[in-house]
Every structure is written in structure tokens, then in C-alpha cells.
Amino acid sequence: MANVVIKGIEKVYPNGFKAVHGIDLEVKDGEFMVLVGPSGCAKSTTLRMVAGLEEITNGTISIGDKVVNNIPPKDRGIAMVFQNYALYPHMTVYENMAFSLKLKKLPKDEIDKKVREAAKILDLEEVLKRRPKELSGGQRQRVAVGRAIVRDPEVFLFDEPLSNLDAKLRVHMRVQLSQLHKKLKSTMIYVTHDQVEAMTMGDRICVMNFGKIMQVDTPLNLYHYPKNKFTAGFIGSPAMNIVEGELIEKEESIAVKIGGEILILPETKGSKVKNHIGKKVWFGIRPEHINLKDLGNASKISGNIDVIEHMGNESFVYFSNEELQLTAKIDSMESRNLKTGKSEDFILHLENCHIFDYESEENISL
Structure with missing residues (x-):
């Protein structure tokens, strides 16, 4: 596990568009931090810079005691769960979860142990031999999480992982992810545009708009003590x-x-x-x-x-x-x-x- 420290991060694209405006954020060791805001607020861009999938224009990102600006994604100690799950359709659930471990050339018995432990945590033991097309949306989402768990990362990154699920299943998966965080005690950064998701899952929430941080606080503090009009209007349903x-x-x-x-x-x-x-x-x-x-x-x-x-x-x-x-x-x-x-x-x-x-x-x- 590790903390994540973002200092003065900026993202400027070649056409001159400035997506992220020098933000500062510290995610504590073992914390579940949610980045929330409307579409286009740069929350996913920020997450992708932490992952190493987007280049940083200015500023630094540290994971643990290590600045990772120039470190490739595979060496950052992170695992990312994407919106579309990104599962390999020709592989079984077992093979999908084991794939990154095989690339690391871990011993077969160690791979098997890690995959089966993750499958047990996520209730996937009965579907390990199935392929993704044979799974429900919720099961696919859990496979994507399982693939992240087996890597034993310092930081989990989630980019709107529940947005493709129906409303009832989203509620169920919110509970499961919250329980998973308590079980693993890992540092997690979770991106969503859904403020209900943010309020129910996050230890703290970072509210973003137009590439800037509007407020960072606990869910209840954001709700009862909004520091600005944007946070007040965005957090709460129905809106203030x-x-x-x-x-x-x-x-x-x-x-x-x-x-x-x-x-x-x-x-x-x-x-x-x-x-x-x-x-x-x-x-x-x-x-x-x-x-x-x-x-x-x-x-x-x-x-x-x-x-x-x-x-x-x-x-x-x-x-x-x-x-x-x-x-x-x-x-x-x-x-x-x-x-x-x-x-x-x-x-x-x-x-x-x-x-x-x-x-x-x-x-x-x-």
C-alpha cells in the first residue's frame, strides 16, 4: 500500500487546450478517494496521469516515496479497472486473471494461488472456466477487478467501472467494492460522474470542475458545509x-x-x-x-x-x-x-x- 501525492499537476494538449490546471491532492495510504464531477471536468485525465497513460505537462506525481513521472505504467505499482472492463474475449476468466502474472513469469503454482484467492474474494470460483461472453455484466466487472487484485498493487485505479451496469446491479456492486476496500485495506482512487456513487463509497471526495479542484472533504462535510456554489449544487439529489x-x-x-x-x-x-x-x-x-x-x-x-x-x-x-x-x-x-x-x-x-x-x-x- 502507498499514498499518492499530486503536486501542481497540469495537462496541456498540443492544440493549446489546458485540461488540468495545476491541481494538488494527497490520497492517504489505505484511503478510498473518489474523483467526481461533470463530464469534461478532467477527472479521468487526472486518473490516467496517475496511471502513466497520459503525459504530465507540469508538476509531479508520487506513489509512496517515489516520483513516478517518468516511470512506465507497468512499474508504478498500480492496477487499473476500466469502464469497458477490457477483458480478452478468447480467454477464460482464469486466463484473463492470470495473464499479467504469466507476463511476469511467476511460477504456475503461485499464479494459481493468486487467481483462486481473488476468485474466492469476488465469488467467481464457479465461472473460472467461462469466457467473458458467457458472463453477466456484473461478473465481467468482477473479473476486471480480480485481474487487478492478483497483481497485488500498491494503488487501485477505477475509471467509472460501474457505468455500463443497470441501476440495481450498480447498487449491488457499490456495496461489493466498498466491502472489498475494507477487506484489502488498499489505496483506491475511483472516478465517477455519479455523485450518489461518490457519496456512498468514498472516505473522501474530490469535487472537480473544468480541470480544477473545487473541494476535497468527507461526504458529509461536502453535503453540509459546501465551500462554494458549484459543490453545493453538484452534491445532493435532488440538487440544492x-x-x-x-x-x-x-x-x-x-x-x-x-x-x-x-x-x-x-x-x-x-x-x-x-x-x-x-x-x-x-x-x-x-x-x-x-x-x-x-x-x-x-x-x-x-x-x-x-x-x-x-x-x-x-x-x-x-x-x-x-x-x-x-x-x-x-x-x-x-x-x-x-x-x-x-x-x-x-x-x-x-x-x-x-x-x-x-x-x-x-x-x-x-
Whole structure:
């Protein structure tokens, strides 16, 4: 096992396009780090630079105590699992998993031991004689992971390995990969565009956008304490409500004006944003902090219900008035009497809101 240290990494292509903008990141020994962000944010490019599959324009990458910039992929102590699994179709599962060990000219009994140990961990013992075309998508994915395990790498790299699976199987494989990490105690770097995957699997998450790191933290810290508007809007499903607003003074308190509504902020929030009175801001609040329960010290907004999505134990209610469109997360029992097209009073619990600077988009309410 080993840590991975990325310092000032840049990637500039021959046409001048700069994909990665001098990022710094440390992945701790034995940590499960997830790189997450929208398509085109350079998360896969960053992973491929760690693997040695992309050249580094500037900066350094260290694995353990060794700078690996000029070391070929096979000598970096890494194993990579790709999105399309990259299995050899003419080989059996056993042969696919043993292939890299044969290239190293390991003794046959040692190869057999490693393959069968990996097969046992991944529940592949019954399919070792089959070829990839005879396997389900989940089994192929596990073979690809098994091929990485047998190499006993210092670092595992995963590039969106679950994206080709159906929704139910993805959930199952997320659990299996998390359990595998706990069992192997290996350093893992995992790339995904799916923030639900990131939240459920990562010890820490690195949120990326346009080749830059927006925030690195634990899943819960990212969710509750986003440092900027991008992280706030990207992490969470359904997404945080974020609208333009203005900070004003109202009845000796600090309030935010959104649309035609004036919301008086709790003193704990107001004291942190008082230097921005009179300025435009971004106002954010998560759907679960908008509901029908008035517990005191809450603000009320009326709106027409546009759509109700019943999700089982909860419902997502999309409502709007002349100037605002917001989403609320309501307990399903409470949402039974709500009807689309009808007006309803919704309660905003502002102790949980976030205020972002309009220009820098940094969170000024933490």
C-alpha cells in the first residue's frame, strides 16, 4: 500500500487546450478517494496521469516515496479497472486473471494461488472456466477487478467501472467494492460522474470542475458545509435550490431578498454575512429544509405546485410563484393531500441555508 501525492499537476494538449490546471491532492495510504464531477471536468485525465497513460505537462506525481513521472505504467505499482472492463474475449476468466502474472513469469503454482484467492474474494470460483461472453455484466466487472487484485498493487485505479451496469446491479456492486476496500485495506482512487456513487463509497471526495479542484472533504462535510456554489449544487439529489438574491437590512435584522420574497436570516447566519449587506448574493437551501412544518423561526413562501414525484417514503414537490422555482422534500404521508395546480404555503428552515458571494461564488455563511 502507498499514498499518492499530486503536486501542481497540469495537462496541456498540443492544440493549446489546458485540461488540468495545476491541481494538488494527497490520497492517504489505505484511503478510498473518489474523483467526481461533470463530464469534461478532467477527472479521468487526472486518473490516467496517475496511471502513466497520459503525459504530465507540469508538476509531479508520487506513489509512496517515489516520483513516478517518468516511470512506465507497468512499474508504478498500480492496477487499473476500466469502464469497458477490457477483458480478452478468447480467454477464460482464469486466463484473463492470470495473464499479467504469466507476463511476469511467476511460477504456475503461485499464479494459481493468486487467481483462486481473488476468485474466492469476488465469488467467481464457479465461472473460472467461462469466457467473458458467457458472463453477466456484473461478473465481467468482477473479473476486471480480480485481474487487478492478483497483481497485488500498491494503488487501485477505477475509471467509472460501474457505468455500463443497470441501476440495481450498480447498487449491488457499490456495496461489493466498498466491502472489498475494507477487506484489502488498499489505496483506491475511483472516478465517477455519479455523485450518489461518490457519496456512498468514498472516505473522501474530490469535487472537480473544468480541470480544477473545487473541494476535497468527507461526504458529509461536502453535503453540509459546501465551500462554494458549484459543490453545493453538484452534491445532493435532488440538487440544492440556488437562486439569485440580495442581502438587505429589515427590522434591525439581516434578510435576503429572493424574487419578491424577503427572508429574515437567523442571527447565526446574519452575523456571518453582514459585511455583504446591499450586495447581490446566491441563496441556497436544500429541498429537505423546505417542508410543511412550521417549527418556529421559519420563513414562509407560497407557491403553486407544478409537479409531485412520489418516491415511497418521501415526495419531491416542485413549486413556483411568479419569480421563484423551488423544490421541497416532503414526508410522503404529509404529501398525500397536496395537488398539482394548487397553491400551498411552504416553510423554509433558514438555519440550514447557505449564502454565496455573487462574484466569487464562495460560501460566506459558514
